[in-house]
Amino acid sequence: MTLQEIYEFVVKRGLTRDPRTKKELEEEKKRIRLEYSRLKKEDRVCFDKELLIHPYADTRILNGNRKTKINTIMVGIDIGGEELLAAYLLNEKGAGIDLALSHHPSGRGLANLSRVMHIHTDVLVHLGIDKKIAHSLMKERIGEVERRLLPANHERSTDMARLLGMPFMCVHTPADNHVAHFLQCLFDRKKPKKIKNVLEMLKTIPEYKDGACKGAGPQLIAGKEDKKPGKIFVDMTGGTEGSKKIFARLSQAGVSTIVAMHLGEEHFKIAKMEFMNVIIAGHIASDNLGMNLVLDELRKKHTFNIIPCSGFVRVKR
Numbered sequence: 001m002t003l004q005e006i007y008e009f010v011v012k013r014g015l016t017r018d019p020r021t022k023k024e025l026e027e028e029k030k031r032i033r034l035e036y037s038r039l040k041k042e043d044r045v046c047f048d049k050e051l052l053i054h055p056y057a058d059t060r061i062l063n064g065n066r067k068t069k070i071n072t073i074m075v076g077i078d079i080g081g082e083e084l085l086a087a088y089l090l091n092e093k094g095a096g097i098d099l100a101l102s103h104h105p106s107g108r109g110l111a112n113l114s115r116v117m118h119i120h121t122d123v124l125v126h127l128g129i130d131k132k133i134a135h136s137l138m139k140e141r142i143g144e145v146e147r148r149l150l151p152a153n154h155e156r157s158t159d160m161a162r163l164l165g166m167p168f169m170c171v172h173t174p175a176d177n178h179v180a181h182f183l184q185c186l187f188d189r190k191k192p193k194k195i196k197n198v199l200e201m202l203k204t205i206p207e208y209k210d211g212a213c214k215g216a217g218p219q220l221i222a223g224k225e226d227k228k229p230g231k232i233f234v235d236m237t238g239g240t241e242g243s244k245k246i247f248a249r250l251s252q253a254g255v256s257t258i259v260a261m262h263l264g265e266e267h268f269k270i271a272k273m274e275f276m277n278v279i280i281a282g283h284i285a286s287d288n289l290g291m292n293l294v295l296d297e298l299r300k301k302h303t304f305n306i307i308p309c310s311g312f313v314r315v316k317r
Contacts, residue, residue, distance in 0.1 A: 001302045003099065003167055004066035011054045013297050014174020017181040019237065020122045028055050028118060048108060056173045057112035058105040058239060062158045064167025070098045071302075075295070076310030077103045077287050079168065081160040083310050088164045090307075097307060098167060103287050105170040107158035114146040116173045119238040124246065127233060128253035137243040145240060173237060175290035180236035182293060183259060183281070187232045195257065195277055196225035198232065202259075202281055206315045207292065211285030218285075221268060223257070223277030230256025230277075236286060241267055247274045261286040284311045292317070 001009070018025060032051050039047060051057055072095065074087050079102035087097045105113060117138065124134035161168035183202075192198045202208045202218040211217040233255045235242070241260075244267045250258070257277040271278050292315045295306065299316075308314050 001070055002066065003061060003064055003068045003070055003169065005301075006070055006099070006298065007059075007061050007066070007169060009298060009301060010171050010174050010294055011056060011059060013294060014056060014059070014171075014177050015054070017174070017177040019119065019126065019177070019180060024122045025055065031118075048112060051112075051115070055116065055118075057115035058109045058170065058172035059174055060105070060107065060109040060170060062107045062109065062168040062170060063161040064099070064169075068098065068167055070167070070304070072096045072305040072307065073099045073101050074307040074309055075101045075103075075291065075312050075314070076308070077284055077291070077312050078310050079104075079106070079170075080157045080310075084157065084160045084164055084166055084168070086309065087166055095307065096305075100161065100166050100168045102157075102168070102170040102310075103172060103175055103291050103312070105172045106168075107155050107170075109170045109172065110152065111149060111154040113149060113172075113239050114142050116239040117142045117145060117242070119173070120242040123238065124242070124249070127250065127255060129246070129249045133249065134246075137245050137249075140245075141241075141243040171291070171294060173239065175287070175294050176237035177290075178293040179286050179290035180234050182289065183236065184232075184234040187229075187234065187259070192229055192232075194225065195220060195223055195227050195229050195279070198229055198257065198259065198279060199225065202279070205289065207285045207288040207313065208282060210288070210313055210315075211282040216282050216284060218279060218281050221263070221278050221280055222272045223275075227277060228256070230254070232257045232259060235260040236281075236290075244270050247271045247276060250274075251276060287311075288313055288315070 074097045076083050079100050087100050121134045121138045125131050231254045247270050251274045259279045262283045296317050306314050
């Protein structure tokens with residue numbers, strides 16, 4: 001497969017696992033197109049036109065000829081200068097790495113991370129929260145994340161890839177969509193009776209078992225193991241954490257347990273005040289699950305040689 005074909009494939013697969021309906025995805029596309037149409041001519045030059053094709057601003061080809069044939073991929077949860085240099089040195093020894101594939105975004109993918117956070121709004125509406133309230137809370141949170149990312153050196157890793165001549169790509173939200181869908185379907189189907197059963201189910205999944213063995217597996221950080229989980233919300237996609245003001249609304253909507261990749265301290269304190277059960281499944285373990293599910297789909301198209309690095313552990317299903 002070419003670099004372009006891989007990119008198009010992972011985006012397409014991400015859309016099949018997106019928590020939004022087709023109508024909501026179409027509304028998001030219309031919103032972006034309207035935003036573009038309202039720009040001045042000089043501002044359209046810098047607009048990321050990939051957004052007119054799909055909504056995943058954090059998934060991009062960061063470097064390389066899109067027609068390049070890819071057979072060997074070095075996959076990492078984070079790919080920075082160290083990993084790119086390692087790929088270059090491994091190629092000097094004959095490794096034949098054609099692509100460095102990162103889960104976490106770099107370059108424009110990182111700069112525009114806040115754009116994917118609109119997913120949260122529709123997810124909250126699906127959970128029973130008023131759309132205007134969900135939109136208002138997320139608008140505030142999106143602005144917060146956007147301001148936090150402004151001073152970052154977004155192009156550092158991308159420049160390194162360019163200097164080394166290494167094709168470089170990041171796949172963020174499409175992979176997160178996969179893990180959110182996988183776990184939500186699992187809990188909805190199995191209907192665990194107690195919180196401890198939720199933890200046990202997570203630990204039977206190879207990525208979470210591996211995370212637990214490395215000291216970064218599933219943990220209950222709020223609530224008690226013998227409590228009933230009630231309605232479980234798997235909060236695993238949307239770029240990063242949603243609004244910290246949403247927990248009271250989630251509780252009112254009947255959500256009793258949140259299973260998340262990670263949760264900031266302020267988010268945690270407020271969730272605890274609302275007497276919610278909070279399970280942190282594990283950030284890197286969750287990212288591993290999402291990337292493995294994407295790679296499983298990708299390998300149906302072509303048998304790639306995968307070289308894991310930077311926290312990534314390959315598990316085939």
